[in-house]
Amino acid sequence: MTTPAIDVRSVSKHFAGVRALTGVCLDLRPGEVHALVGENGAGKSTLIKLVTGVYRPDGGEVRYLGEPVAFAHPRDAQAAGISTIYQEVNLVPMRSVAGNLYLGREPTNRLGLIDFRRMRRDARTILAGYGITVDVRRRLGELGLGVQQMIAVARALSTDARVVVMDEPTSSLEPREVDLLLDVVALLRRRQVAVLYVTHKLDEVFRICDRVTVLRDGRLVHTGPVAGTTRLRLVATMLGRDTDQIRRHGTTTFSDPAVSDQRGRTTGIPEATGTPVLRADGLTRRPVLDGVSLDVHAGEVVGLAGLLGSGRTETAKAVFGADRLDAGAISVDGARARRWNPAAAIRGGIGMVPEDRKAEGIIGDLSVRDNIVLAALPRLTTAGFVSRRRQDEIVDTFVRRLRVKVSSPGQRVRELSGGNQQKVLLARMLCLSPRVLILDEPTRGIDVGAKAEIQSLISELAALGLGVLLISSELEEVVEGAGRVLVLRDGAVVGMLRGDDVSEDHIMRVIAQASGDGRPPRAPAAPRGGL
Incomplete structure (x- = not known):
């Protein structure tokens, strides 16, 4: 049997007492495109970081090409042949396209100086292999986000990697660019490169992946061939539901x-x-x-x-x-x-309470009073002065109505529990009627x-x-x-x-519906020419 390129054996990881992963196993084979899926908090990002040297496991081990490894830094994983393509473009927007492609490994001449002419020539050749035509002397930040992502992909794949980890690689791409990327993935498969493909897009799972692993709440709940599963079963597994019960309905x-x-x-x-x-x-x-x-x-x-x-x-x-x-x-x-x-x-x-209350909602160092009346201040101002009495009336009303547990309106909001912080955000919007x-x-x-x-x-x-x-x-x-x-x-x-x-069952059935004729799209043909 072929030795797995990556073999994750019963790894566990916790942060401040919270278990992010518990006994997770995953093997990634040469020439395989392996999907990793799961909802928020499933543990996908933690698992990726264990494989690529960002974290070390608290239990279990990671093997690379049959040998136990413990990368101290992501650059060690990259040097060993593991490249990662992240959802967010992590290049330097002020540098040129060519400079980003060769970031940290610029070619040099006999005097040890950067050979810019050679770097630009080679950059054009690499990008042409992916159908990207762009002036490699332009600053990366001047280009569209989709083009930037494709350049990040090209950079990761130009290092002769044995394993490529793709973390939501198509989230910023247009349909034409998605097709191009999936063509590249198909070509990597034929070259026996192992691809770990993290995505939330089920169409891509069924279009390009050979196997799929599902994580839920930091635990492995399913691994198997994509050809042996259905969309409905995959959705139900991700959400922790029983597909037999859904069918009976x-x-x-x-x-x-x-x-x-x-x-x-x-x-x-x-x-x-x-x-x-x-x-x-x-x-x-x-x-x-x-x-x-x-x-x-x-x-x-x-x-x-x-x-x-x-x-x-x-x-x-x-x-x-x-x-x-x-x-x-x-x-x-x-x-x-x-x-x-x-x-x-x-x-x-129209009012809105955002998903990430800490990043987009509350202001932790301000008081409960200040957080509640923040949006209403223009309505509480007369001749440039804010009425403290009217503030207190509003705050007292909503603290009482929403049953916010707080020592006083002057308490800093970051000291409250998550539920009470959420009530403060609700009060902020409700005081606007x-x-x-x-x-x-x-x-x-x-x-x-x-x-x-x-x-x-x-x-x-x-x-x-x-x-x-x-x-x-x-x-x-x-x-x-x-x-x-x-x-x-x-x-x-x-x-x-x-x-x-x-009902939950009906919602899952709608999510699982395939587009068009009900069958997942066929995998794309690989582009002509080499990488």
Whole structure:
């Protein structure tokens, strides 16, 4: 039997008492493209870093070409023949394209000086092998993100690697660039290079990968041939569900924009009528969003469901005006907004609680009071002065209504528990009296008690007439909270469920649907010419 290029044996890793990996095994064979998939927190990034020398395991071992290894630094792994292509381009934007391709290994002349002419010539040859035509003297930062990513790929593959680790390599690429990259992966397979392909895009798994490993909560839950599994089984395994139970629930036909029964009528609760408070049409932000449309009525909770990378957070930010759009329109009360940004959204009665509360929400060193009234300060100002009395009234009201556990409004917000920090963010938005509230992972990282309180609060707000756009990676949270659910995959809406048809099983079936004729696309032919 062929010796695995990489053999991970029962590795474990923990950080500050939290287990990131527990007894995980994975073998990567020469000439194999092996997919590594899993939701947020599954342990994919930790496993990659153990293989590439960023971390060392607390238990178990990593073998490379049959020998135990313990790389002290990523450059040691690279020198041994393990190249890594990260999701984020980690090159130097102020250097030239050629300079980035040969970063740290520039060719020299007889005097030991950098041979720029040779470096540029060789850079053109390398890039031509990938179909990239660009002036190699240009600064990397002047190029589009997709081109930058392809240059990062070319750099990693120009080192004669035996193993290539690709971490979400297509997340910033256009479809044409994705095809080109997958052509390169097919060529690496024929050259007997082992490829560990980390992705959240199931189409790519079925298109190019030979085997797939699924991690969940830091543990190995499945390894097997891609040809021996189905999309439904893969989705269910990632989410920890039973596919047999899903099959027993029947084969509901899902349509966009509604789910219909055999008589062709819409099932479930009655459809909201009248003009929606918020409507989004054809939101497009290449390559992460592709024509997403949705609407939210007063008193309605609309859920957004999908796997990691499906476009949930990107949709939320686009609706709130936080991300620039290539195309699409936002309407409030039926009137189209001409200029849309967070300030305009707030003026229009749209509020948002972001997914990452520490990076994009709370300001840890400020007090609870300051965090709550931050967005409302313009409304509390008279002749350039902010009324402390009005601040205290607002803070006292929402601390009491949301049951925020705090020693005093002057306590620093970073000293609170995760659940109470989330309540502070909710209070910040609610004190603006919004008409629609966008909640991105509102219960992530908080305890069970606080989660139940926030879920109950969402229901109460909807009952009072507030429209809610609810995003959660926990299907049961979406099912319990939403009357209508839009399912996203690869940045597009692929189905909508409402009423009695909103269930975990139905959501997973929509996620697992293959595009087109229901069969995964065939692997691309390799490009002509060498690397």
